[in-house]
Amino acid sequence: SVEEMEKRVADVKQQLGTRLFIPGHHYQKDEVIQFADATGDSLQLAQVAAKNKDAEYIVFCGVHFMAETADILTSDEQIVILPDMRAGCSMADMAEIEQVERAWPLLQQRFGDTILPLTYVNSTAAIKAFVGLHGGATVTSSNAKKMVAWAFTQKERIFFLPDQHLGRNTAYDLGVPLEQMAVWDPTTNTLEYDGDMEQIKVILWKGHCSVHENFTVKHIEHIRKTKPDMKIIVHPECSWEVVQQADDAGSTKYIIETIANAPSGSKWAIGTEMNLVNRIIKQHPDKEIVSLNPYMCPCLTMNRIDLPHLLWALESLLEGKVVNRITVPKDVADGAILALERMLARA
Numbered sequence: 001s002v003e004e005m006e007k008r009v010a011d012v013k014q015q016l017g018t019r020l021f022i023p024g025h026h027y028q029k030d031e032v033i034q035f036a037d038a039t040g041d042s043l044q045l046a047q048v049a050a051k052n053k054d055a056e057y058i059v060f061c062g063v064h065f066m067a068e069t070a071d072i073l074t075s076d077e078q079i080v081i082l083p084d085m086r087a088g089c090s091m092a093d094m095a096e097i098e099q100v101e102r103a104w105p106l107l108q109q110r111f112g113d114t115i116l117p118l119t120y121v122n123s124t125a126a127i128k129a130f131v132g133l134h135g136g137a138t139v140t141s142s143n144a145k146k147m148v149a150w151a152f153t154q155k156e157r158i159f160f161l162p163d164q165h166l167g168r169n170t171a172y173d174l175g176v177p178l179e180q181m182a183v184w185d186p187t188t189n190t191l192e193y194d195g196d197m198e199q200i201k202v203i204l205w206k207g208h209c210s211v212h213e214n215f216t217v218k219h220i221e222h223i224r225k226t227k228p229d230m231k232i233i234v235h236p237e238c239s240w241e242v243v244q245q246a247d248d249a250g251s252t253k254y255i256i257e258t259i260a261n262a263p264s265g266s267k268w269a270i271g272t273e274m275n276l277v278n279r280i281i282k283q284h285p286d287k288e289i290v291s292l293n294p295y296m297c298p299c300l301t302m303n304r305i306d307l308p309h310l311l312w313a314l315e316s317l318l319e320g321k322v323v324n325r326i327t328v329p330k331d332v333a334d335g336a337i338l339a340l341e342r343m344l345a346r347a
């Protein structure tokens with residue numbers, strides 16, 4: 001039963017004490033997040049992982065790229081575990097290192113040495129390493145603006161991977177017009193652009209989040225019509241049109257804080273992942289809160305981490321077995337850390 005599983009997880013936590021550390025992303029299910037020692041968005045979780053020097057086992061409740069980042073930022077002796085290896089990220093899967101290695105020389109040919117690569121942390125360790133070795137940095141949704149602004153102090157152009165929406169929304173926020181942004185299509189190895197290429201300031205990888213893509217202008221129009229006094233807040237992984245028409249946009253952390261600080265009785269439609277929206281609804285019974293998409297939008301891969309998988313990973317430790325260890329090879333980690341440290345130094 002659920003109660004029995006919960007009791008067994010609590011038992012393992014007690015037995016292992018500080019030898020065990022469980023970070024949990026805000027998009028995780030309640031049944032999992034209740035056992036997290038730290039909750040946060042991807043930036044906060046990267047920071048806690050970097051700070052934790054004590055835990056022998058870091059059982060990461062989030063997705064694969066986050067566990068990779070935790071492995072890179074912790075010491076060699078610390079073991080990072082992902083309770084279900086199928087917890088990937090469809091956005092991270094949209095950029096493969098081979099594709100990036102194919103794109104880069106073509107872009108160099110066209111633009112010379114004027115481009116700095118930046119990658120959203122939602123990417124493989126290999127891509128972080130590529131970016132790190134080419135002078136660039138990682139970004140998250142909470143520091144994207146700061147990092148893109150920094151990138152423009154380094155080079156004339158940026159190459160933003162793998163989320164075109166976060167890249168476009170952030171660059172637009174910083175004053176780059178859409179006409180100066182082009183999309184790189186990794187399946188055809190071409191730049192989607194029909195102006196004078198010299199104008200291009202931002203090259204966006206053609207990737208997106210399959211969860212945030214489900215919030216559309218139609219949903220916004222529906223709220224405007226049916227609930228004209230409701231405010232709409234969305235994550236910057238939503239499309240440019242959606243972000244422009246919403247009242248506010250920001251990272252997971254920003255959304256949580258904005259709703260928490262909003263006055264009692266205020267009304268909100270939120271465009272982000274379902275587990276988080278449901279949790280925010282529960283935490284604020286004094287506010288009227290709905291999902292911007294009435295069918296809600298779960299992240300199927302985040303949801304792979306559930307109570308049975310968490311329990312299995314934890315009880316294996318008691319039996320002296322490490323299951324689902326995430327290890328980033330040293331040569332990859334050495335490059336990736338350059339990109340991560342450039343971000344953490346500024347975040």
Ligand code: 13P
Nearest residue numbers: 041042140141142251252
């Ligand atoms: P943040 O945690 O940076 O807001 O990113 C959201 C997300 O999609 C994580 O996978």
Ligand code: SF4
Nearest residue numbers: 089090091209211299
């Ligand atoms: Fe990836 Fe989107 Fe899921 Fe985040 S919400 S893990 S970006 S698919």
